[in-house]
Amino acid sequence: MHPVVSNTKLSPNVVRLVVEARRVAEIRRPGQFVIVRMAPGAERIPLTIADADREAGTIALVIQAVGRSTTELCALRPGDSVRDIAGPLGRPTELIASGRAVCVGGGVGTAVVHPIAQALHRAGVEVTSIIGGRSREWVIYERELAEHGEVIVCTDDGSYGRPGFVTEALRDVLAAGTIDAVYAVGPVPMMQAVVAMTRPLGVHTIVSLNPIMVDGTGMCGGCRVTVGGEPRYACVDGPEFDGHLVDFDELRDRLTTYRDFERAALERLDHDCKLGS
């Protein structure tokens, strides 16, 4: 059992959930994730570790309510608890040791780039973070990232920071000087756009993939992605890969496998809530 310590709303459908997980907090490294099962009968869902506090023995998970399971997780309050947390899983981020890096975050991916920016900064790398959201209220982790370097905020509607997509800001940063690595975490189309921009420039780009997972230990193969023409398991070989080698179209398509099922589950949840209220 993992008691919930706090639940903070970051944007209209994103919360930051801090839960006790002593061992994970102690040994996790940037880029790693956990598999969470909220209660008996619940799904196993992979969530990247956004932050950890060793002393307190807690980890922070940033969760976007997209399906029924994530909606339920987002509703947890201090005093509730999470049944199962397995991890830390996956390979830690491959960090460059010096030079300049750009961290690009979109949506909840912004929370995932945070530990990467933090580690790069600690290693002495100069970090620029480019983060985005639909509008001002969707921008998360700006303050946290600002502790590790310059932050460029972009909003689609121009209500805050620079108007436009993160890729446009990235183009300017890439044009302004030498960049040794780009770390991009966010929706598949965003990562795909980032990679399309860095590929012709030959800038090393690392992306964090989020395929459907079950066990997270290499046992089921459900998380397979094609990287450099080869099948790789995101849970053990990743979740981060060389973005220039990833088959994003395939990933995007595979992610829709259970879309109908998820829609029905959400409708059921909605129905149950209405009955309950």
Add this chain to the structure above:
Amino acid sequence: MSEPRPLTPKERMAIERQRMPEQDPSARRANFEEVNLGYPERLAMLEAERCLRCKTAKCVEGCPVAVDIPLFVRHLAEGNLPAAASVLLRDNALPAVTGRVCPQETQCEAVCIRANRGTPVAIGYLERYVADWARTHEEGVTYEPAPPSGKRVAVIGSGPGGLTAAGELSQLGHDVTIYEAFHAPGGVLVYGIPEFRLPKEIVHQEVERLVRRGVRIEYNAVIGKSYTLVELRRMYDAVFVAVGAGLPVFMSVPGENLKGVYSANEYLTRVNLMGAWAESSRTPVLRARRVAVVGGGNVAMDSVRTAKRLGAEDAVIVYRRSLKEMPARVEEVHHAEEEGIRFEFLVAPVEVVGDERGWVSGLRCVRMELGEPDASGRRRPVAIEGSEFLIPCEAVVVAIGTKANPLLTSTSPDLRLNRWGYIEVDSNGMTSMPGVFAGGDIVRGAATVILAMGDGKAAARAIDAYLAGKPSLPVVP
């Protein structure tokens, strides 16, 4: 009940093997309830009388954990179930499991003297009967553990290998903690073998018994990640590794990443461990109208029968050799046939075909013929030119085997592996790391429940001997 005078051998020989009552095929193909219903008392007693009580019983040698079969069967025939159960449980930690899933036809029953003339004693069915009695009558079963040794042992993996070792070690007086990657115990017994062959409740009860006897289980502990083997070795006086084989093998044909292609591991885990067999499940699984399952072993058979139960109109086995070479148990193939499973023998897939939206729409195959025997002694299938054809289907389940999962071994540099990545052990089951033992599928490659249990039992004895005379480690908080 028990006869006033023992039967003569001739009288015993006159009794025919009793049939296992089964759920009707037309009903069971639509539900996940157990297919075999178990002997009622009368049939069990009658079947037990068929045992000739050989002085040197071949069946015991045929059993990888050397259950004293004639003795438990005799107690059963005499109506003394507590005695029968005590004998069985002394040698076999999970008899309600093995009584259901062991390939008795190639082990104890294959060497039963009665198999020479007619049919062997139905040892597996009797084992199941006695084990099921013991599940509900624990008070009648004697258990005498050794006094606490003060030694602590870690067991990695809670499949049949790990559970058996844990049970045995705790009976020998050691303090045992199991580390399990999943949120539930049982290994393949819960995530692989379906409910209709092995109800999960039975596995849970067997695990509960171990827990009551003092075995601790740490769930969600992925060794190689949460802790390394080296760390655990430092924390414990000895370690037993039984993490199973794990890694699925795919076909390496085009189209394998289309939506609707599953490894058997994923398909069965979703349905069994995550409960997707129930419509109300929170974990999804595709309920396709037509499902092709590639492979010919137990795993393929379990997958295809699962597909049928999930509502497939057409559930077909695609196997590149013929019925004769199929590694699946005879009983399972027979059950599958009764349930309306279709078989495409001597057929190999060459491509998974998809529609314009990325969903599986068929499996393109070629017909094969059997050529010269290969290294395994089985005749090697060769493709017949121009024989391509399409099996229309909306899901494909790949059940062509597993490989060693490197998650634990890759973080244990001192652990010697063979060239396929399986762990090497000496005749005592000890690995190249002193005090670290291993067994089950991660040593043998995909094998059987009972062989994993045999390894667990042997390793427990070897660990006990290894620990004798060694000072205990201080307890690490």
